Amino acid sequence: MGHLSTHVLDIMHGCPAAGMSVTLQRISGTDVHSLRTLTLNADGRTDGGPLLDAQTMAAGRYRLVFAVAAYFRSKGVALPDPPFIDEVPIDFGIADPDGHYHVPLLASPWTYSTYRGS
Template sequence: MGHLSTHVLDTMNGCPAAGMAVRLERVHADRVETVKTLQLNHDGRNDGGPLLNAQEMAVGRYRLVFAVAAYFRARGVVLPEPAFLDEVPIDFGIADAAGHYHVPLLASPWAYSTYRGS
């Protein structure tokens, strides 16, 4: 049964990015649709489980948008205006609606990385 999940680690402080705002979007040829907005829990994950469950999974283009600057400012980090990284978008495709897609983010105010997790 397919599903989509995410997890964010704050590499500046060495902890999960608790409280970071995340937006999941579906990218269509002519428009972008917001599917879900959420705030990450104490473990840097979605409290409600998968972002898309087996019934919601569909082949297509998607985008996760992570509010990195707002998260670090809320933690007391002084960032320039504009911040080097504000929102971090990760565009990805779901080719198999029955597959498990995990999109983790490792983030600091100055760098980020991602990969397809398990």
């Protein structure tokens, strides 16, 4: 059964990014539709299951938008205005709705990386 998940690690503090806000969007041509916005739990993951489950997975283009600067400010990190990294959008495609798509993010106020996880 297909599903979409994410996990965010705060590489500045060496811990999960608990409390970071994430928005899932569906991209169709030039239209972008927000599907849901949520706050990551103590493990830097979503509560209540995957972002998309077997019933809601569909082939297409998607975007996850991670509120990185807001998260680090909430942790007391002094950031310039504007911050070097504010929001991190990750655009990706789902080709197989029966597949498992995991989109992890490793983030600090100055850098980030992602990959297709397992």
